[in-house]
Amino acid sequence: MKKIINDPATVVVDALHGMAAAHPDLLRVQTDPAVVVRADAAVHGKVAVISGGGSGHEPLHGGFVGMGMLDAACPGPVFTSPTPDQVQAAVTATDGGAGALLLVKNYTGDVLNFETAAELAAAEGTEVRTVLIDDDVAVKDSLYTAGRRGVGGTVLVEKIVGAAAQRGDDLDACEALARRVVAGVRSMGVALTACTVPHVGEPSFTLADDEMEIGIGIHGEPGRQRVPMEPADxxxxxxxxxxxxxxxxxxxxxxxxxxxxxxxxxLVELYIAHGIAERLLAERGITVERRLVGPYITSLEMQGMSLTVLRLDDELVELWDAPVHTAALRWGV
Incomplete structure (x- = not known):
């Protein structure tokens, strides 16, 4: 295993310290429990939009904390769910009096721990809603989930709902919007190589040089099928x-x-794939109005890619285009 780390046991905390040093104008970081919060939180009268999950998927979620997106993110250990006290701390730090919306990828640990935190926050007087993201079409169930996994669509939900909260939408409206985006987004991924979790020290699975895994999860979960390697088309x-x-x-x-x-x-390979996808969509009479290309929800150093397609309407386009200023996404400001 070759990684730019000191101790596998302190990878997440060390990374959080570095993130705080790199972006003091955008966010603040606490490590006990670990929470990343936008620098100006709590924003009075604004719905707090909160997400999180295991680390190793950067820039998800901490890289999307800031104006126009998330108010807080809860980073768990690598590929491991955050704890309820992390989520509860995020709600407390961002409570501006308008309630909190938890955006949760559909992994069993995430679902249970965010639900527990929501109950604890509600007992303290904060109105909390939860929306599950389950956009992966690859499998119905996996090692980590009951039902479909939350993957690339998470980035789009966080951006669009974050924009709605930023413009002043109330908790009911933000929840309804999140559910609408989840209903209209689908994703699928492929792995060419496995990744290595630091504290494990060896690849999470094995692929031959001439194989690829179609429908892989972001934690290295099995996909739909293992097939011979093919060209980009x-x-x-x-x-x-x-x-x-x-x-x-x-x-x-x-x-x-x-x-x-x-x-x-x-990126040179991503652009090849993106161009092919645009052509195939055009051949079906589907118009690509907005695009995002890059490493936005990753699986450590895994070689591979995913595609996510979201059905748009005028409101979703407006919210996607709305200003955002985070470590990983910035436009309109």
């Missing part, structure tokens, strides 16, 4: 076809296309 079809069939997306739809690196795939 074939890889993109393996991902895009199940996405389009699942909702289903149809001719005339307006969409946002998100082409994501799993951590080890360079």
């Amino acid at each position: 074939g890889i993109v079809r393996h991902l895009l076809d199940p996405i389009l069939e699942d909702l289903p997306f149809v001719e005339g739809d307006r969409v946002l296309l998100f082409t994501n690196s799993m951590g080890g795939t360079p």
Whole structure:
């Protein structure tokens, strides 16, 4: 294992200290319990939008804390859910009197711990709502979930709902919007290599040089099938076809296309894949109106990629375009 770390046991805390040093204008960090909070929290009268999950998926979630997106993020150990006290601390730090919306990827530990925290916060007088994100079309259940996993669609939910909260939407409206985005977004990923969790010290699975895993999860969970390696055209079809069939997306739809690196795939390859996906969508009469390309929800150093497609309407376009200023996303400011 070759990694730029000191001690596998302190990877997350060490990274949080570095994040605080890099972005003091955007966020503040506490490490006991570990929470990343926007620098100006709590914002009076604003719904607090909070998410989190295991570390190792950076920039998700801490990189999306800031104006127009998340008010706080709860980073668990690598590939391990945050604890209820982390989530409760995030709610307390961001409570501006308008309630809190928890955006939770559908992994069993995340769901249980966020639900526990929501109950604790409610007992202290804060109104809390929870929305599960389950956009992965690859499998119905996995090692970590009951039902579909939350993957790339999480980034889009956090941006759009964060914009709504920033403009002053109330808790009911933010919750309804989150559920609408979740209903209209689908994702699928592929792995070319495995990643190595620091405290484990060896790859989470093995792929031959001529194999790829279609439908992989962001923690290295098994996918739909292991198949021979193909050129980019074939890889993109393996991902895009199940996405389009699942909702289903149809001719005339307006969409946002998100082409994501799993951590080890360079932009030159992502752009190849993105161009292919745009062409295939155009051939089906589906219009790509907004785009995001880059490493935004990763799996440590895994080589691979995911595609996410979100059905758009005028309001979702407006909220996507709204100003955002975080460590990982910034436009309009």
